[in-house]
Amino acid sequence: xxxxxxxxxPEDVFxxxxxxxxxxxxxxxxxxxxxxxxxxLNRRLEQHQLKSFEEYYHFLRYDRKREEEIVxxxxxxxxxxxxxxxxxxxxxxxxxxxxxxxxxxxTGKKSLRIWSxxxxxxxxxxxxxxxxxxxxxxWRDWQVEIMGSxxxxxxxxxxxxxxxxxxxxxxxxxxMLRKYFIEEGKGDYRITDAVRQLVSFSYVNLLxxxxxxxxxxxxxxxxxxxxIYFDRNAKKKVIETFYDKLQEGGYxxxxxxxxxxxxSTAFTLRTLKNDMVYQKPVRVRTGWSxxxxxxP
Numbered sequence: 454x455x456x457x458x459x460x461x462x463p464e465d466v467f468x469x470x471x472x473x474x475x476x477x478x479x480x481x482x483x484x485x486x487x488x489x490x491x492x493x494l495n496r497r498l499e500q501h502q503l504k505s506f507e508e509y510y511h512f513l514r515y516d517r518k519r520e521e522e523i524v525x526x527x528x529x530x531x532x533x534x535x536x537x538x539x540x541x542x543x544x545x546x547x548x549x550x551x552x553x554x555x556x557x558x559x560t561g562k563k564s565l566r567i568w569s570x571x572x573x574x575x576x577x578x579x580x581x582x583x584x585x586x587x588x589x590x591x592w593r594d595w596q597v598e599i600m601g602s603x604x605x606x607x608x609x610x611x612x613x614x615x616x617x618x619x620x621x622x623x624x625x626x627x628x629m630l631r632k633y634f635i636e637e638g639k640g641d642y643r644i645t646d647a648v649r650q651l652v653s654f655s656y657v658n659l660l661x662x663x664x665x666x667x668x669x670x671x672x673x674x675x676x677x678x679x680x681i682y683f684d685r686n687a688k689k690k691v692i693e694t695f696y697d698k699l700q701e702g703g704y705x706x707x708x709x710x711x712x713x714x715x716x717s718t719a720f721t722l723r724t725l726k727n728d729m730v731y732q733k734p735v736r737v738r739t740g741w742s743x744x745x746x747x748x749p
Contacts, residue, residue: 460498462491466506470494473513478527478604479660479687493529497522528607531682533573537580537617538624540677543706546727547673548584551704555672556591558702563595566671568698570659571679572601575612575652576621579644581675582651583633600668602657612654615644659691671698678708685716692717696733705731 462470467487475481482490494509501522503509513519513526538544559565565585569578578601585592585599603609619640622630634642657664659679674695680688695705696719705720707713713720713731720731 459491459495460505462487462494462506466510467491469510470506470513473510474526474530475684475687477523477660478658479683479691480527480530481682481684481687490530494526497526497529524606528605531605531608533603533605533608535573535576535678536621536623536625537576538626538629539577539580540709541624543677543709543728543730544580544584546725546730547581547706548588549727550725551673551730552585552588559595559672565592565595565597567599567673568668568671568675569599569601570657570674570676570695572603572608572612572654573605574608574617574621575601575615575654576617577601577675577677578612578652578654579615579648582648583629585651586633586647597651599652601652601654603654604656604658606656609654609656615649617642617644659694660687662694665694665698668698670700671703672700673704673706674699675706677706678710681708681711688716692719696720699733701733701735703733705733707731 464487467490470490471482471486491506494506498504498506498509501509501512503512513522516522555565567578567581569581572578578599582599585597601609601612603612616637617634619642622634622642625634630642633645633648635645637643657668659665676691676695680691683691692705692713696717699705713722719733721734723730723732
């Protein structure tokens with residue numbers, strides 16, 4: 454076991470694989486990542502009884518089971534470290550400032566649509582649902598949608614189960630843990646049905662227009678600590694998608710290590726009491742009436 458012989462990943466094939474992965478999902482591996490790919494993907498070669506990475510690349514491009522393998526490939530290469538109530542200042546901005554604003558703005562249509570893009574194992578969208586539950590009963594007769602999506606099928610399976618270890622609760626306030634989770638022994642905590650029923654999960658590749666085509670008219674997009682793995686061109690494509698999917702006045706919440714500098718000028722950076730967030734501007738619509746007066 455400890456002397457396991459790895460099949461080497463030649464530099465030229467590494468570049469082919471790297472470009473293939475980048476074109477598919479936007480994740481970019483620099484030259485220093487060759488041995489990481491070599492270690493993580495050797496099991497895939499063993500699984501398919503392939504003798505070289507050249508054969509594996511050919512498999513990904515042309516085999517009739519290539520789509521299934523690409524999903525497994527991405528599962529093996531993406532990292533998914535997350536936890537409940539992560540980045541508390543931003544969550545406070547969401548619950549104390551953004552939600553009340555949307556409550557007033559959307560009173561007429563009574564709808565609230567939130568997308569957690571790159572949700573990993575589900576802690577983020579479930580946290581959003583908990584904060585909504587904590588905000589009162591004003592939304593109970595509204596159409597509320599909280600959708601979590603990821604490109605990793607394995608983490609989506611975990612999210613749908615709604616069962617979490619203690620490590621996912623490193624920032625969970627004790628009262629929230631007692632109120633919204635059921636301890637099931639050996640450090641396992643199951644999310645309550647009241648939270649679970651507010652959240653749905655879907656497989657979405659952020660660079661695939663077909664996968665994102667049904668997502669629209671959003672009030673808020675959370676995409677935290679995701680685009681840091683993309684190169685500049687992929688970041689631009691994803692941010693353009695987010696802009697198109699948001700309603701005017703909708704919010705984009707990125708991770709604290711992420712910004713839109715040199716990526717997009719389409720959003721307005723708003724400084725709230727608790728955090729800074731991006732907002733899609735509201736266009737000023739003007740026209741001329743028969744009297745020549747400007748009309749909104």
